[in-house]
Amino acid sequence: MTTKNRTKITAEPGRQELFITREFEAPRELVFKAFSDPAILVRFLGPDNLEMKIDHYNFKSGGSYRYTHTDKNGNEYAFRGCIHEVSAPEMAIQTFEFEGMPQKGHVSLDTSLFEALPNNRTRLTIHSVFRSVADRDGIVMSGMEDGLSQGFAKLDAILEKGI
Amino acid sequence: MRRDVFQAIADPTRREIINLIARKSLTPNAVADSFDVSRQAISKHIKILTECGIIVINQQGRERFCYIQPEKLNEVQDWLTGFRKLWSKRFDALDNILSEMQTKQLPAKQKNKKR
Numbered sequence: 069m070t071t072k073n074r075t076k077i078t079a080e081p082g083r084q085e086l087f088i089t090r091e092f093e094a095p096r097e098l099v100f101k102a103f104s105d106p107a108i109l110v111r112f113l114g115p116d117n118l119e120m121k122i123d124h125y126n127f128k129s130g131g132s133y134r135y136t137h138t139d140k141n142g143n144e145y146a147f148r149g150c151i152h153e154v155s156a157p158e159m160a161i162q163t164f165e166f167e168g169m170p171q172k173g174h175v176s177l178d179t180s181l182f183e184a185l186p187n188n189r190t191r192l193t194i195h196s197v198f199r200s201v202a203d204r205d206g207i208v209m210s211g212m213e214d215g216l217s218q219g220f221a222k223l224d225a226i227l228e229k230g231i
Numbered sequence: 232m233r234r235d236v237f238q239a240i241a242d243p244t245r246r247e248i249i250n251l252i253a254r255k256s257l258t259p260n261a262v263a264d265s266f267d268v269s270r271q272a273i274s275k276h277i278k279i280l281t282e283c284g285i286i287v288i289n290q291q292g293r294e295r296f297c298y299i300q301p302e303k304l305n306e307v308q309d310w311l312t313g314f315r316k317l318w319s320k321r322f323d324a325l326d327n328i329l330s331e332m333q334t335k336q337l338p339a340k341q342k343n344k345k346r
Contacts, residue, residue, distance in 0.1 A: 073326075075319040077311050081240035090322045094329035102325055102332070112324035115317060205237050208314045 077208075084204055088194040096184040099192060100157035103127075103180065110135075118145070127160070129153050149175075158182050164196070174203050236306045239283035244268065245276050249299065252286055256296045259288075 073093070079086040092099050102108045106125035114120025118137035125133040131151040138144050149163040158181065165175045176198045183191040198204040240246055248262055263273040277297060280286045285304065286297045 073322070075315055075322055077315045077318065079311060079314075081237070081246065081307065082243065088318055090318070092322075092326065092329055094333060098329055098332055098336075099325075102328060108328060108332075111328055112321050116320065201241055208310065 079204065079208055082201055084199070084201055085195065085197045086204055086208065088192075088196075090192050091185065092190045092192065093188075094190060095188045096182050096190045097157045099190040100182050103160065104154070104156070127151055127154060133162070149178075152177075174199060174206075176203070176207070234279070234282045234284075236283060236285065236303055237310075239280055239285045240304075240307065242276065242279075244272075245280055248273070248276055248280060249285060249304070252297050253299045253301070256298045258294050258296055262297060 073091045076089040077086065078089070102112070104127045106122045106127075109125065110120050110122055113135075114137060118139050121136050121138065123134040123136065125135070127133070128151060131154075132149065133151065134146065134148040136144050136146045146167040148165055148167060151160070151162045153159065153161040160180045162178050162180075163175050164178050165172075176196045178197075179195045181193045181195070183193070185191055196204070196207075198207065240249070244266065247266070251257065251262060251265055259274060259277050260270070262277065263270040266273055277286065277288075280297075281288060283303075284300060286299055288295050288297055290296075
């Protein structure tokens with residue numbers, strides 16, 4: 069494949085939401101399968117420097133999931149959520165929470181839309197809505213390249229200061 | 232209180248102030264004249280923007296002028312870049328998996344046809 073599809077992030081200042089958009093050179097059913105099958109998900113969702121393990125991943129309406137990222141020092145970062153709706157192969161709605169937050173309840177609601185495009189291509193749009201602008205900004209900050217753990221340390225520091 | 236570029240742009244009035252001053256350096260009073268809110272409120276926003284490093288105030292003769300610090304606003308862009316990289320890496324890995332799945336899928340389909 070010569071053309072590389074670009075990942076687009078839209079996060080307007082002062083808003084509680086963000087959008088992640090990406091197109092794939094594969095039919096929608098296949099892209100959807102990659103997100104519904106934990107054995108496939110674990111191969112791409114984990115960041116480079118962290119080992120991803122899936123505790124459970126029950127990808128159906130009313131289901132739930134939990135997975136962990138472990139760094140080389142053995143520090144574990146756990147994430148969990150409920151699967152609200154799965155309409156294969158076009159939509160999935162789920163919650164997302166980082167368990168390592170000082171307080172519980174910093175949850176986002178993530179809607180993933182899988183659009184079939186001509187020539188067996190697919191457009192994926194993940195729309196995340198957070199409880200506050202600070203929550204959203206914190207998650208974006210946790211994606212800094214210098215490692216998730218560092219990002220989370222920053223996020224903790226910000227939340228402790230009480231924005 | 233957090234004082235960074237994100238705090239600066241979190242408020243719609245502050246974003247408008249940034250837009251105004253980005254076009255032309257103005258005195259705090261001239262900024263206040265462009266808004267329906269009190270001078271006090273605007274002065275508070277200007278103080279926050281100064282603390283966030285988005286604007287600096289310089290004395291010119293008798294007047295004080297607000298100047299924009301555009302390089303500070305670039306931090307917003309840099310910040311998103313890290314998040315985009317994380318997701319780009321994930322999706323690039325997924326690209327490889329998808330093409331692998333597609334090549335595996337073809338022979339399987341052919342087998343089905345033979346049956």
